[in-house]
Amino acid sequence: MSSTRCSINISLLSSSAKLALARRHNLPHLNGKLVACTQPQRVAAISVATRVAEEMDANANVVSLGKEVGYSIPFEDMIEPGTTFLKYLTDDMLLQEAVADPNLQRYSTIIVDEAHERTLATDILIGLLKMVLKRRPDLKLIIMSATLDDAKFRKYISLGRQKAPLFTLPSRAFPVEIFYTREPEPDYLEAAILTVLMVHRVEDPGDILLFLTEEEEIQEACKKIASEADELINQDPDNIGPLVSSSGFLIPLLLHDDQAVHRDVK
Secondary structure, eight states, X not given: OTTOSEEEEEESSHHHHHHXXXXXXXXXXXTTOEEEEEESSHHHHHHHHHHHHHHHHHHHSOOOBTTTEEEEETTEEEOOTTTOOEEEEEHHHHHHHHHHOTTOTTEEEEEEOSGGGOOHHHHHHHXXXXXXXXXXXXXXXXXXXXXXXXXXXXXXXXXXXXXXXXXXXXXXXXXXXXXXXXXXXXXXXXXXXXXXXXXXXXXXXXXXXXXXXXXXXXXXXXXXXXXXXXXXXXXXXXXXXXXXXXXXXXXXXXXXXXXXXXXXXX
């Protein structure tokens, strides 16, 4: 990627791609410029920055969060000017910087991660970066995604006759079986709760991930699942183990909330 100005990276597991890319010690942070990596959510910006700092420190013993690797989210800026060379930030934060610095001169490379989410801020940012590339021949742009329509993005982001190269990073994908209900469910929340309990009762021990649409539904589901699981154990204690292991609890993960919320439901 060092010989091209813009590239598109596709990985089945984008988390593995972003960690592998950021762990490289030859990131092009030259002449005091930074490498920026955008995330659509502030929780992701913090968690990825923390993980990358830990892994880079394990290899080099000179990297720490808030110094060499930092993050910038609304109302919180954890970087050290002159020291930070890898900066994670939300799309809207980079857009705000572009208001004061239209050419984003402080950055040598900009990585737009999770581009497939197509948030308003992400779409505006990619359009803005295409214009910046025309004005700054030294800027490098990397677009990363797990499920991106690479043909459309390559056509849009390419500069003239120079097509943006496509890099596919192999990742391990677990086998997935898809099952459908025979008829539409009148109450999808209740159906989801019953499915979780059925899986817990008949399948081998393991984790269950349930996606719901809003915080109220998540909290309600956690309470009902915990209550129903206790009743199942009381009815058949020899064959049904606890839904909650000794090392964890039912944890509602509010992925699109302003703050990371982890509340134990006992």
